Amino acid sequence: MKSKTSAALLLVAIFLLGGVAGGVSHYLYQNHFVAxxxxxxxxxxxxxxxEDMAQHLKLDAQQKEQLKVIxxxxxxxxxxxxRQFQPQYEKIRSETNDxxxxxxxxxxxxxxxxxxEKMDSRxxxxxxxxxxxxxxxxx
Numbered sequence: 189m190k191s192k193t194s195a196a197l198l199l200v201a202i203f204l205l206g207g208v209a210g211g212v213s214h215y216l217y218q219n220h221f222v223a224x225x226x227x228x229x230x231x232x233x234x235x236x237x238x239e240d241m242a243q244h245l246k247l248d249a250q251q252k253e254q255l256k257v258i259x260x261x262x263x264x265x266x267x268x269x270x271r272q273f274q275p276q277y278e279k280i281r282s283e284t285n286d287x288x289x290x291x292x293x294x295x296x297x298x299x300x301x302x303x304x305e306k307m308d309s310r311x312x313x314x315x316x317x318x319x320x321x322x323x324x325x326x327x
Contacts, residue, residue, distance in 0.1 A: 208288055215307065 237259055242252045285304060289297055 204284075204287055208284065211284065215303070 238252060238256050241247065241255060245251075247255060285300075288300060292300055
């Protein structure tokens with residue numbers, strides 16, 4: 189029984205370390221390769237979507253107004269869903285960061301905290317730049 193428990197714990201630890209390695213690799217990739225590229229265009233706002241579709245599909249005034257209502261409702265549903273799942277994302281992020289801290293020396297923990305603060309700042313900035321209703325600051 190003990191060997192099965194040990195094997196399961198080892199499997200979970202390997203999975204978590206793989207996730208951490210992937211996260212760190214993605215962060216380094218973003219900072220060293222993607223940061224050097226020109227910024228991507230912003231996410232279109234509802235008005236842009238309606239105007240583009242109205243022009244492309246040659247919508248009449250009534251259809252355009254109906255499309256505005258549909259797009260607005262869709263955005264509200266996405267925002268609600270995002271807010272609903274945000275605490276779960278934050279919990280996973282927090283648990284992952286805590287697990288990483290456990291394997292770091294004190295000098296590395298300070299650097300890691302600085303890295304997290306930069307990542308959080310970028311995430312908040314992206315939310316502010318790309319969303320008509322930005323999410324609140326991360327915990």
